[in-house]
Structure formats: C-alpha cells, structure tokens
Amino acid sequence: MNASEPRTILEARGLGRRFGGVVALEDYALTLREGELLGLIGPNGAGKTTAFNLLSGVLRPSTGRIRFAGRDVTGWPTHRIARLGIARTFQNVRLFGDLSVLDNVMAGLHARWGAGLVATALATPGQRRREGEIARRAQAALDFVGLGALAGRRASDLAYGQQRLVEIARAIATEPVVLLLDEPAAGMNPSETDALADLLRRLHGDLGVALVVVEHDMRLVMGVCGRIQVLEGGRLLAEGRPEEIQRNPAVIAAYLGSRRGAEHAHAG
Amino acid sequence: MTAPPFLPGPKAALAMLGAAAVVAFADLYLSTYAVTLLSLVMLNVALAVSLQLTNGLTGLFSLGHPAFMTVGGYVAAILTYPVRRKGFMMPDLPDWLATAQWDLLPATLVGAAVAALLALVVGIAVLRLKGHYLAVATLGLIVIVRVVINNLDGYTRGGLGLSGVPRLTGPWEVLVFTLLTVGLVWRIKHASLGRAMMAMRENELAARCMGIDAFALKLLAFVLGAFLAGAAGALTVHLVSVITPGAYGIPLAFSLVVMVVVGGSGSITGAVLAAIAISLLSEFARPLEEGLELYGLSQVLVALGLILVLRLRPTGLFGSREPAGLGRPRFSGGTS
Ligand SMILES: Nc1ncnc2c1ncn2[C@@H]1O[C@H](COP(=O)(O)OP(=O)(O)OP(=O)(O)O)[C@@H](O)[C@H]1O
Ligand SMILES: [Mg+2]
Numbered sequence: 001m002n003a004s005e006p007r008t009i010l011e012a013r014g015l016g017r018r019f020g021g022v023v024a025l026e027d028y029a030l031t032l033r034e035g036e037l038l039g040l041i042g043p044n045g046a047g048k049t050t051a052f053n054l055l056s057g058v059l060r061p062s063t064g065r066i067r068f069a070g071r072d073v074t075g076w077p078t079h080r081i082a083r084l085g086i087a088r089t090f091q092n093v094r095l096f097g098d099l100s101v102l103d104n105v106m107a108g109l110h111a112r113w114g115a116g117l118v119a120t121a122l123a124t125p126g127q128r129r130r131e132g133e134i135a136r137r138a139q140a141a142l143d144f145v146g147l148g149a150l151a152g153r154r155a156s157d158l159a160y161g162q163q164r165l166v167e168i169a170r171a172i173a174t175e176p177v178v179l180l181l182d183e184p185a186a187g188m189n190p191s192e193t194d195a196l197a198d199l200l201r202r203l204h205g206d207l208g209v210a211l212v213v214v215e216h217d218m219r220l221v222m223g224v225c226g227r228i229q230v231l232e233g234g235r236l237l238a239e240g241r242p243e244e245i246q247r248n249p250a251v252i253a254a255y256l257g258s259r260r261g262a263e264h265a266h267a268g
Numbered sequence: 269m270t271a272p273p274f275l276p277g278p279k280a281a282l283a284m285l286g287a288a289a290v291v292a293f294a295d296l297y298l299s300t301y302a303v304t305l306l307s308l309v310m311l312n313v314a315l316a317v318s319l320q321l322t323n324g325l326t327g328l329f330s331l332g333h334p335a336f337m338t339v340g341g342y343v344a345a346i347l348t349y350p351v352r353r354k355g356f357m358m359p360d361l362p363d364w365l366a367t368a369q370w371d372l373l374p375a376t377l378v379g380a381a382v383a384a385l386l387a388l389v390v391g392i393a394v395l396r397l398k399g400h401y402l403a404v405a406t407l408g409l410i411v412i413v414r415v416v417i418n419n420l421d422g423y424t425r426g427g428l429g430l431s432g433v434p435r436l437t438g439p440w441e442v443l444v445f446t447l448l449t450v451g452l453v454w455r456i457k458h459a460s461l462g463r464a465m466m467a468m469r470e471n472e473l474a475a476r477c478m479g480i481d482a483f484a485l486k487l488l489a490f491v492l493g494a495f496l497a498g499a500a501g502a503l504t505v506h507l508v509s510v511i512t513p514g515a516y517g518i519p520l521a522f523s524l525v526v527m528v529v530v531g532g533s534g535s536i537t538g539a540v541l542a543a544i545a546i547s548l549l550s551e552f553a554r555p556l557e558e559g560l561e562l563y564g565l566s567q568v569l570v571a572l573g574l575i576l577v578l579r580l581r582p583t584g585l586f587g588s589r590e591p592a593g594l595g596r597p598r599f600s601g602g603t604s
Contacts, residue, residue, distance in 0.1 A: 056477055082479035096470035098534075098588050099463070106460070107467035111479025114460030117488065121452050122274050127459065134460055170478065 006034040008070075009210050010055065010086070010178050015064035017050050024050040026234045028064070032178065035208045037200070039215065039225035039242075043254065046231040048214040049091055052180045055212075056088045057081030068178075083111055085177035089167040089184060091214075097156035101147060101166055104155050105138035108170040113137070141173035142166075145199060160187040165199075172203065178210045179203065185217045193220060200224050222246065230254070276451060284447055291439045307442040307507055309547045314442075314449040315500050316527035316543035317536055321453045322493035323525070324533040324588070325462055327469025328486060332390070332406030333497040333524050334516035335413040336383035340498025341505040341516075342417060342424055344379035345433045348372060348506065353432065360422025372436040376502040383498025384491050391490045396483055402490075410518055417513040429512030430505075437506040445503055449496050454536055465489055466534065466588070519567055523550070526570055530577045532584030537591055542584075546570055 008031050015028040025047040032038060040048050053059040055066060057078040065074045068084050096104050113134045115127035142148045145165045150158065155166055164184055171179055184200075185193045197220050203209050204224075215221045221228065222242045230237040230245060232254045238245060245251055276284065294306045315333055322330050346358065347370040354366050370378075390409060394401040417424045424430065456462045467475040468482055476482050505511045527546055531538025553566035577584065 058473065058477065077481075078473075078476040079479050079481045082477050088477055090474065094471045094474035096467045096474065098470055099466055103463055103466075107463040107475070107480075108478040110460045110464040110467075111481075114464060117456075117461065117492070120455055120459045120461050123455060124274070131459060174478065 006036070008032065009034045009068065011067040012055065013065050013067075015051070015054055015066065016062050017047075017054055017059060018062045023234050025054070025231075028054075028231075028236060030055070030212075030229070032210050032212065034177070035204065035210055037204045037211045037213070037224060037226050039213050039221040039228040040231065041215065041218075041221055041228060042231035042237070045233075047234040048231055049182055050234075051231070052088060052182050052212075052214065056086055056180060079111065082174075085175070086180070087171035087174055087176035087178070088180040089164065089171055089182055091182040091186065093160070093163045093167055095155040095163055095166055095170075097154075099155055100151065101142065101153050101155050101158065102135070102138055102151040104166055105141050105170045105173045106134050108173055109134045109137055112174060137173050138169075141169040144172065144202075145169045146195065161189065161192045164188065165196075168199070172207065172209070175207075176209060178212070181211065181213045181215075183214055183216065185215055185220050193217060196220070197224050280451065280454070287443060287447065291443045295439055303439050304507065305551060307437070307439045308504070308551075309544055310439070310442045310446040311500050311504055311507075312524075312527070312547040313540050313543040314446040315497060315524055316531070316539040317450050317453050318493045318496035318500070319524050319528050320531070320534065320536060320539040321456065321465075321496075322489050324528050324535070324539070325453075325457055325469065326465040326486060326489035327533075328395075328490060329400060329403040330406045330490060330493065331403055331518075331521040331525065332387065332409050332494065334518070334520045335406065335409040336387060336494040336497035337501030337504065337516045337520075338410075338413050338417065338511070338513070339386055339501070340376075340379035340383040341501035341511045342379075342430070343382045343498075344372075344375040344502030345430050345505045345511055346423065347375035347378060348434055348436060349430070350432075350434065357425055357430065357432075358423050360420075372441065372503075372506055376499050379502035380495045380498035383501070384495035387491045387494030388487070391487045395486045395490065407518070407521070410516075410521060414513045414517070424513070427513060429510055429515070431510040433505050433509045433511065435506060435509050437503045442503060442507065445499060449500075450536065450540065452496075457534075457536060461485075469534075522567070523570055526574045528584075530574060530584055532586035532588060534588030535584065535586035535590060538584055538586035546573070549573070 010030065010032040012028060012030040015025060017025045028051055040051065042048055050059070054061045057076055060075050065072055067073065068086065073081060073084065096107055099107065113130050115130045119127040139148065139151060142151055145168050147162060147165050147169060150162065155163065158166065164187065168181070168184065185196055188196060200211065200213065201224055204211055213221065213225060225242060227240065228242055228245045229239045230251050237254060238248045238251050291306065294303050319330070319333055322328050346361070346365065347368060349357065349369070351367055351369045354361060390405055394405045418426050464475065464480050464485055468480060468485060472482055501516065523546060527542040528539055531542035549569060550566040553569055557563050557565045
C-alpha cells in the first residue's frame with residue numbers, strides 16, 4: 001500500500017463544528033487518497049454524519065479547512081462542492097420520492113449534462129443528444145447496482161434497501177472522484193448486505209472511486225475497508241488498518257466491545 | 269421515434285390541430301361573446317400552466333401572477349395606446365412614449381420583460397430564504413403594484429383605469445400564445461431542466477448535493493413564470509380593451525393556485541383541464557350571482573370544489589403526472 005502512494009484527493013485539517021453548545025466534531029483530520037476505501041466508524045452521536053455534512057458542503061465548518069485536489073474549498077456552496085466530484089448518500093435516505101427510479105438518477109446528471117432553457121425550448125439536436133446521454137448513463141448506473149429492471153418504478157414505492165441502492169446509483173452516475181456513503185447497509189438484510197459489500201468492492205476496484213463509508217455493520221467495514229477511522233464524542237480516537245483497529249484497546253473499550261462487534265469483525 | 273428537432277411530435281401536433289379547430293369553429297359560427305370567452309379560457313390555461321412551472325414543478329409557492337399580469341398589461345397598453353389620445357389620458361409620459369404606438373407583439377414582449385424583471389428583483393431578494401417568504405412577498409407584490417399604479421396617474425390614469433385600449437388580441441393570437449406556453453412548459457418538464465426542478469421540489473438538499481444550483485433554478489422558474497404571466501396580462505388587456513389597477517388581484521391568485529392544485533401539482537394536463545373547468549364554472553356562475561344577488565358565489569364554488577378534490581384526491585386529478593399515452597417513451601435512450 002505504501003509502494004507508490006496515489007495523490008491525496010480530499011484533505012481536512014482541524015475540522016470542527018458546533019451546534020450551539022454541542023461540539024459535534026472537533027479537530028477532525030482526513031487524508032483521502034485517490035481510489036482509497038476508508039471506513040469511518042464510531043458510536044451513535046460520534047460525529048460521523050457531521051463529518052460528511054462538512055466534507056460535502058451541506059454544513060459550513062466552525063473551524064478548519066477542506067482541500068480538494070489541493071484546492072481550498074472551505075465554505076463553498078453545496079452544489080459547487082458536488083460539481084467538483086464529491087457525491088454522497090444520506091443516512092436517512094433522501095430520494096426524489098415522487099419521481100421514477102430512472103428519473104432520480106437522471107436528475108442527478110443534470111448539473112453535468114443538462115441543456116439550458118433555450119436549447120430545451122427549441123429541442124435542438126444538441127439537447128436531444130444530451131438527453132440521450134443522460135438516459136444512457138442513468139440506466140448504466142442502475143444496471144451497475146443491480147436495479148436496472150426497476151427503472152420505471154416510483155422511487156418511494158421501493159423497499160428500503162433498494163432505495164439505498166438508488167441513492168448509490170444516483171451518486172455514481174455522476175462519475176464522482178469521492179463518494180461518501182452514510183450507513184449504506186442500514187435497513188438491509190444479510191444477503192442485501194453481502195451484495196452491498198460486493199458493490200463497494202466493484203466501485204472501488206472497477207471504477208476507482210475514493211470511498212468513505214460510515215457504517216455500524218462491523219463485518220462489512222472490516223471486510224472491505226483498507227483503512228479505518230474511529231470517532232468518539234466528536235474526536236478522532238484511532239486510525240489504522242482493520243487489524244490494528246480491532247486490537248486497539250481504546251477502540252474496543254469505547255465502541256467495539258460495547259457492541260460485541262469485535263467478534264463479528266474477526267468472523268469477517 | 270425521431271421527430272425532427274424544433275418541431276412538436278405527432279401527438280402534440282394533433283392536440284394543436286384540435287385546439288385550432290375549436291378556435292376556427294368559434295371564430296366562424298359563434299357570437300363575439302363566445303369567442304371572447306373562449307379566448308379568456310385559453311388565457312387562463314396559459315396562466316395556470318405557467319404557474320404550474322413555478323409552483324407545481326419547482327415547488328415554489330408564488331401568488332404573484334396577478335401582479336405580473338397587471339404590470340405586463342399596463343406596460344403593453346401604454347405602448348399600443350393611440351397617440352392622439354395619449355396626451356389627454358397619460359399627460360406625464362415622456363415624449364418618446366407619448367409619440368409611440370406599437371404593435372401588439374413588441375408591446376407584449378416588452379410588457380412580459382418588465383414583469384420578468386420585477387420577478388427577478390423580488391426573486392433575488394427572497395428566493396435564498398427558506399420558508400414561505402415567497403408567498404408573503406408575492407402577496408405583498410399584488411398590493412404594491414396596485415398602489416403604485418394608482419399613484420402613477422399621469423402614466424396610468426390611476427384608479428380610473430385605462431379604457432379604449434385597442435382590441436389587437438383575437439382568439440388566434442391567444443391560441444398561439446397558449447400553445448407556445450403549454451409547449452414550452454411541456455418540454456421543460458420532460459427534459460433535464462424539469463427533472464432538476466422536480467428533484468428540487470422533492471428534496472432540495474439531495475438536489476444540491478447532486479450539483480443542482482437551487483437558487484438559480486428557482487429564479488429561472490419564477491422569472492419565466494412571471495414573463496408568461498406578463499405576456500398573458502398584455503394579451504388580456506388588448507382583448508377586453510380595459511385595465512384597472514385592481515383588475516387582477518388576490519381572488520385571481522387564489523383561482524390560479526386552485527387550478528394548479530386541483531389539476532395536480534406538476535401535471536400540465538391537469539392544469540389545462542382544471543383551468544378550463546374552473547374558468548367555465550366561474551363564467552356560468554355569473555348570471556346566477558346577478559340573478560340571486562349572491563355576489564362572490566363563483567369564488568365560493570371554486571373553494572368548495574377545491575375542498576372536495578382535496579378530500580377525494582389529495583394529489584389533485586393527475587398527481588404530478590401526465591395521462592398515459594401522452595408522455596414520451598421513456599427507455600428509448602432518447603426523447604421523441
Ligand atoms: N443539525 C444539528 N443540530 C444540532 N445538533 C446536531 C445536529 N447534527 C448533529 N448534531 C449533534 O451532533 C452530534 C453528532 O451527531 P452526528 O449525527 O454527526 O453523529 P453520528 O456519528 O452520525 O451518529 P449516528 O451513528 O447516530 O448517525 C450529536 O450529539 C448530535 O445530536
Ligand atoms: Mg449519522
């Protein structure tokens with residue numbers, strides 16, 4: 001892994017966020033390399049989602065800086081951060097509920113491929129080409145996550161686990177450089193979780209996306225991630241390879257032990 | 269299916285021919301009253317569909333259409349007004365306006381553009397705010413526009429209103445405008461732009477995380493809706509030949525919102541049908557209102573109709589959809 005280190009794509013230093021008196025995240029640091037698969041774990045309320053909200057520009061940090069490909073993007077509006085190539089999913093699924101599954105993914109492609117008002121009004125050949133491109137890419141992303149056959153269904157009619165996959169398809173259709181997944185396995189049954197692990201490996205292996213995965217399912221995290229960060233009470237508790245994390249006494253005390261996750265982790 | 273670019277597809281062409289046939293029939297065989305009524309119904313269709321863009325597709329809550337109609341109507345009327353009567357009716361006009369007597373088309377475009385400009389200013393001020401600021405701001409705008417026009421009496425004749433506006437609008441002009449409006453909103457809805465708008469309506473945070481510039485898109489939907497409303501106002505004034513500061517007010521804003529909601533937020537077909545039904549209902553309630561001296565009866569009927577539809581079908585007649593068969597084929601990898 002240390003042989004020829006790929007360049008750093010997403011970097012955070014001293015990142016912090018307060019909500020009134022609550023310190024949700026403090027002095028968080030991240031160095032994410034291109035194509036890396038990083039796990040972010042920690043007990044409830046540890047600040048994992050807050051870290052994602054800061055990295056994706058949903059929230060502005062109270063302290064610290066964020067750099068993308070060497071460029072300081074701290075405080076940029078959400079849509080501009082997204083256009084850099086940082087895509088995400090949400091812990092509480094956020095689909096465009098009334099739209100079809102395909103339209104959900106196609107809507108995600110608007111920023112990059114959508115035609116403007118005049119071209120749309122005139123239905124110019126260029127606009128039609130873009131529409132075709134959007135439809136093709138959306139369908140390919142749905143096929144990649146295994147939902148190709150459900151393209152015409154209304155998004156909110158799908159089972160919860162499938163909705164999570166639609167979110168992933170919507171995110172990967174944009175060909176992100178960095179993908180932040182917030183508890184992708186939540187609400188999935190064991191066989192769906194296995195399929196998800198396979199999907200994450202393919203995302204990482206075939207598409208070379210740099211992934212950060214927040215997840216409570218230790219078997220999944222330990223099984224797919226090359227490196228893991230542990231948060232507790234808003235602070236980074238440990239960082240390292242899965243084996244190191246599983247042996248780390250502070251982590252076991254704070255998190256794995258309490259959840260009996262250590263055994264699961266060894267099993268995976 | 270590969271229809272040539274720019275032109276409507278076969279189904280749309282058929283619908284357009286159907287509408288044209290109705291107008292031709294009315295124009296040839298029906299009374300002036302009926303033709304005017306038909307024109308007003310078509311204008312309501314255009315207004316409802318343009319509001320569908322702003323409110324239904326994008327999920328904004330604008331009540332501003334009457335204000336934009338009033339602005340578009342007055343601006344266009346001042347531009348087309350006969351020069352020989354301008355000195356008397358509008359003594360404060362600067363020379364270049366006092367001596368101008370434009371045609372309907374440029375006057376309508378300028379009226380619509382001024383309405384759009386007004387929407388741009390209001391939109392920039394309030395569309396970044398979360399919550400119901402737009403509803404409150406556009407409601408206020410209706411009142412402000414009325415007060416301003418009342419007080420600019422050297423340009424507008426104030427509360428007396430402008431009468432004797434040349435009757436430049438006929439059913440054919442209205443038909444063309446309505447078809448253009450419906451076609452434009454239809455194309456937006458069934459293209460990436462419309463999907464982005466609906467995505468924003470469904471979940472703004474997720475849309476922003478997908479790179480959609482929510483503020484810019486809302487501004488576009490609001491300003492474009494205002495442009496179309498301004499044009500509708502301009503055409504209406506040249507159809508009925510008068511305009512007063514209060515002609516288009518809060519009751520109209522209410523009726524238009526009802527058309528959008530009853531038709532189904534986001535459904536163009538729904539808005540068209542609801543606009544036709546509600547316009548005709550209001551018109552035919554009028555003799556009743558006069559006969560029974562129950563003024564406001566039509567508003568009450570519209571409100572009752574709204575409650576009824578919301579009880580039976582909370583998402584309106586069509587939800588956000590178009591009836592099957594009217595939509596485009598979805599999975600052909602392109603659009604027809
Ligand atoms: N928008 C907010 N307003 C106020 N407090 C917040 C907000 N978001 C998070 N917090 C608080 O910040 C802390 C960290 O929350 P966060 O959601 O980041 O935790 P988490 O690690 O994602 O937890 P979980 O595993 O339950 O999802 C919690 O104490 C939470 O209550
Ligand atoms: Mg969380």
